[in-house]
Amino acid sequence: MAHVRVAIVSEPLDITSEMERVTAGRGDIGAVVTFTGLCRDEDGRLEALELEHYPGMAEAEVTRIAEQAAGRWDISDVTILHRHGKVKPGEVIVLVVTASKHRHAAFESAAFIMDFLKTHAPFWKKEHTAAGAVNWVSAKRSDDDAEERWKTAD
Amino acid sequence: MAHVRVAIVSEPLDITSEMERVTAGRGDIGAVVTFTGLCRDEDGRLEALELEHYPGMAEAEVTRIAEQAAGRWDISDVTILHRHGKVKPGEVIVLVVTASKHRHAAFESAAFIMDFLKTHAPFWKKEHTAAGAVNWVSAKRSDDDAEERWKTAD
Amino acid sequence: MKLVYFAWVRERIGTAEETVELPKSVETVGDLLGWLKTRGDGYDAALAEPDAIRVALDHDHADHDARIAGVREVAFFPPMTGG
Amino acid sequence: MKLVYFAWVRERIGTAEETVELPKSVETVGDLLGWLKTRGDGYDAALAEPDAIRVALDHDHADHDARIAGVREVAFFPPMTGG
Numbered sequence: 001m002a003h004v005r006v007a008i009v010s011e012p013l014d015i016t017s018e019m020e021r022v023t024a025g026r027g028d029i030g031a032v033v034t035f036t037g038l039c040r041d042e043d044g045r046l047e048a049l050e051l052e053h054y055p056g057m058a059e060a061e062v063t064r065i066a067e068q069a070a071g072r073w074d075i076s077d078v079t080i081l082h083r084h085g086k087v088k089p090g091e092v093i094v095l096v097v098t099a100s101k102h103r104h105a106a107f108e109s110a111a112f113i114m115d116f117l118k119t120h121a122p123f124w125k126k127e128h129t130a131a132g133a134v135n136w137v138s139a140k141r142s143d144d145d146a147e148e149r150w151k152t153a154d
Numbered sequence: 155m156a157h158v159r160v161a162i163v164s165e166p167l168d169i170t171s172e173m174e175r176v177t178a179g180r181g182d183i184g185a186v187v188t189f190t191g192l193c194r195d196e197d198g199r200l201e202a203l204e205l206e207h208y209p210g211m212a213e214a215e216v217t218r219i220a221e222q223a224a225g226r227w228d229i230s231d232v233t234i235l236h237r238h239g240k241v242k243p244g245e246v247i248v249l250v251v252t253a254s255k256h257r258h259a260a261f262e263s264a265a266f267i268m269d270f271l272k273t274h275a276p277f278w279k280k281e282h283t284a285a286g287a288v289n290w291v292s293a294k295r296s297d298d299d300a301e302e303r304w305k306t307a308d
Numbered sequence: 309m310k311l312v313y314f315a316w317v318r319e320r321i322g323t324a325e326e327t328v329e330l331p332k333s334v335e336t337v338g339d340l341l342g343w344l345k346t347r348g349d350g351y352d353a354a355l356a357e358p359d360a361i362r363v364a365l366d367h368d369h370a371d372h373d374a375r376i377a378g379v380r381e382v383a384f385f386p387p388m389t390g391g
Numbered sequence: 392m393k394l395v396y397f398a399w400v401r402e403r404i405g406t407a408e409e410t411v412e413l414p415k416s417v418e419t420v421g422d423l424l425g426w427l428k429t430r431g432d433g434y435d436a437a438l439a440e441p442d443a444i445r446v447a448l449d450h451d452h453a454d455h456d457a458r459i460a461g462v463r464e465v466a467f468f469p470p471m472t473g474g
Contacts, residue, residue, distance in 0.1 A: 027195030123390025277473025
């Protein structure tokens with residue numbers, strides 16, 4: 001079974017140390033895929049995103065998603081780190097790292113995790129614009145469709 | 155059109171600096187996917203891989219693959235770095251970084267690039283085993299199949 | 309039973325959490341949504357479109373027809389926008 | 392015309408590159424493969440199974456039926472194992 005690491009944090013994420021932790025001292029990993037989700041500035045319109053989360057459930061749900069991925073693909077390590085609180089444009093919101101002997105398992109499990117984080121992880125984004133407006137980001141229909149494809153796959 | 159960076163190098167690859175170069179000072183990137191291909195030790199059997207390449211064609215072909223990916227997906231940046239010469243277990247053989255507004259473009263373009271590198275980039279791996287044997291790695295049928303899927307996709 | 313609210317559901321109701329005594333007739337999540345809507349304008353505004361409301365029972369996603377007997381904490385929130 | 396060889400094709404032929412004068416009858420990659428096989432045991436061993444031989448013309452992949460007129464450099468190598 002894969003090693004699973006999940007953390008919901010308010011500090012900036014350190015990608016390098018996560019990648020090094022996954023591969024250090026191992027000779028059986030042939031492929032590492034990372035996904036980094038960054039806060040965009042929306043053409044300068046956005047000043048910050050505020051990420052609200054459901055403490056307790058966020059950790060539990062993200063862990064369930066990691067374990068689903070580990071059960072479905074032959075991966076040796078899966079890391080999911082998610083920010084909460086205020087995030088500035090250019091900063092990392094979410095980091096997923098999957099490691100496997102083979103590249104397709106690493107790619108597919110990381111893509112699966114991201115699709116499920118979008119629709120299942122209890123986080124809500126509030127935009128703070130440079131003009132001073134504040135509004136909740138709406139969920140995207142395309143994210144539901146993205147999740148749906150994993151039901152017919154295999 | 156995407157920014158394309160390709161290099162065929164004999165020194166170890168620095169993933170952190172590549173990721174930072176892609177995202178530094180930009181507010182329009184929402185997703186970065188990295189693929190890192192590592193030399194496995196084959197249960198301790200392998201001492202090193204020796205990567206032969208076709209100078210001139212390697213750069214040209216890898217650039218063609220990067221440009222194909224950039225033409226097919228909405229990505230703002232694509233980096234492909236490939237080692238040649240001797241590589242030890244645990245070291246990076248290939249690094250692909252794709253950046254986009256949206257995650258699916260970043261994931262799919264990186265997977266496409268890896269499938270085409272496997273079947274099209276003029277590199278050949280020679281195994282040096284701990285027992286002193288030396289032999290060329292055979293191409294895998296599964297890599298041809300992996301490339302084939304991009305013809306029917308879309 | 310403890311109820312917790314997030315994002316605009318929380319803002320419209322005007323509280324992040326509360327503990328309630330439920331009438332015996334409230335057996336499912338859907339029943340609970342209907343009962344909450346009678347509790348004031350904030351609740352009514354927050355829960356006006358039940359299809360837009362997601363629910364978790366004790367930290368796990370649940371449908372509106374799920375039964376709530378034995379549950380300690382029920383959460384109501386909009387569709388998630390993390391990742 | 393410059394010919395270059397890689398990996399076990401190079402090792403079996405025993406040279407990494409050479410420049411040759413081709414008879415006029417050699418018009419395609421396939422013709423060239425047939426002509427090379429007559430040049431000695433190393434060539435014959437390297438090119439015994441034409442299906443296993445990949446070809447590039449001036450740094451670009453080509454099929455065995457591609458014409459070689461005007462080409463400066465022809466490369467012969469096994470299926471690639473990079474990435």
